[in-house]
Amino acid sequence: MRKSILLNSVIGDILRRRRVALGLSPRSMKVLAGIEPCDLARYEEGLRSIPKKRFAQICQALSIEPGDLPPLATADEATGSLLTDRQIFDGRHLVR
Numbered sequence: 001m002r003k004s005i006l007l008n009s010v011i012g013d014i015l016r017r018r019r020v021a022l023g024l025s026p027r028s029m030k031v032l033a034g035i036e037p038c039d040l041a042r043y044e045e046g047l048r049s050i051p052k053k054r055f056a057q058i059c060q061a062l063s064i065e066p067g068d069l070p071p072l073a074t075a076d077e078a079t080g081s082l083l084t085d086r087q088i089f090d091g092r093h094l095v096r
Contacts, residue, residue: 009046016044018062032061 019029026037034057035043042048043058050058059066 006046008043008049011050012044012046015058015062015064018064019044022062024061029058029061033057 019026024032026040029035029040030037033054035054039048039054040058043050043054056066058064
């Protein structure tokens with residue numbers, strides 16, 4: 001599995017978990033972020049990379065700071081793993 005596909009899956013899973021934790025449906029994300037439910041499903045499943053503009057819209061709708069997620073990419077590039085034992089995502093921020 002390519003790193004980018006794995007990274008897409010992890011980021012998508014984080015976004016899905018946050019959306020579900022907030023009690024938001026895919027349809028409500030269409031209203032909040034202007035994203036079609038079918039596109040949201042592809043992003044959350046890691047089947048498609050999220051364009052920067054869309055990523056910002058999703059993060060805003062989910063009250064996530066976009067800058068909190070790139071450390072995952074850095075960890076992936078540096079170590080080949082997405083999260084180390086000391087890196088935990090609490091739903092809004094990466095905790096080290």
